[in-house]
Amino acid sequence: MATKKTPVKAKVKDAPVAQKAGKVTAAKEMPQETPAAKPVPQSKAKAASAAKAPAPKAVKLSSAQGDLLKKVAAAEAGYLSDKKAEMRSIEALAERKLVKKGSKDKASGRYRYLASSAGKKLVESLTAPSPASVPAPVPAPASVAAPAPSAQPASPPPTTP
DSSP: OOOOOOOOOOOOOSSOEEEETTEEEEOOOOOOOOGGGSOOOHHHHHHHHHHHSOOOOOOOOOHHHHHHHHHHHHOSSOBOOOOHHHHHHHHHHHHTTSEEEEEEOTTTOOEEEEEOHHHHHHHHHHHSOOTTTSOOOOOOOGGGOOOOOOSSOSSOOOOOO
């Protein structure tokens, strides 16, 4: 005949037990001060926070996402999309915090999307030509200089007989 094994209760040795008037209660653990919790001097605190905060990464968008972000930023009352592909792109822009979800449209039941302040800044940088993308005017070489206009009239002076 098989015997049943009963689970054995684990004894708690970590928490000290206090006994008062026949009652058993677990004593509260006192929080221990760690060396990291001590106040840090101002100069070290600034250096540590500057080291921990990474520089903001440049946002990389496809040309279609850039065009869509421009459409969303141009819409005053919010951009309302009917296309499923555009909705996927808008969701990708929302993950990057460039677009935020607005109120629901009562007629269609879809959400309107608005450009966030970061999205507006990116649109401004996309529309403004950067100095590197605009080629500098090249001066003409000195050896092929255009002839200077002469002070003489184009027709010869009349001769008198």
